[in-house]
Amino acid sequence: MSEYMEVIKLALKVVQFVVVPLLGWVGWKYRSLCARMAKIEKVNAGLQREINENRLCLERYPDTSAVHELALSIEGLRGDLKALNEKVGAINPLHEQVSRIEDYLLNKRG
DSSP, X not given: OHHHHHHHHHHHHHIIIIIHHHHHHHHHXXXXXXXXXXXXXXXXXXXXXXXXXXXXXXXXXXOHHHHHHHHHHHHHHHHHHHHHHHHHHHHHHHHHHHHHHHHHHHHHHO
């Protein structure tokens, strides 16, 4: 019976000096891990928010068909401006003739 008591005392000492500190260390590591996971979740939530904001910004950009239509419209405006420039160029000789007639009439009467 005394042998059993000594084995029980030895087992209790092992529990006291090995198992209890080991459980404390595991608890401390678990709490540390939970704190890190909370930080990671916070960062992840921030990143998801930024991703959603960027996605909304990208949705506002025109797609390739809209850009193509804009390029075609600009080409059309370029053609209209060339035609308008030719018309204005055609008015220039008329303006010169009117100026000469005006000068003639002003000088003849003067």
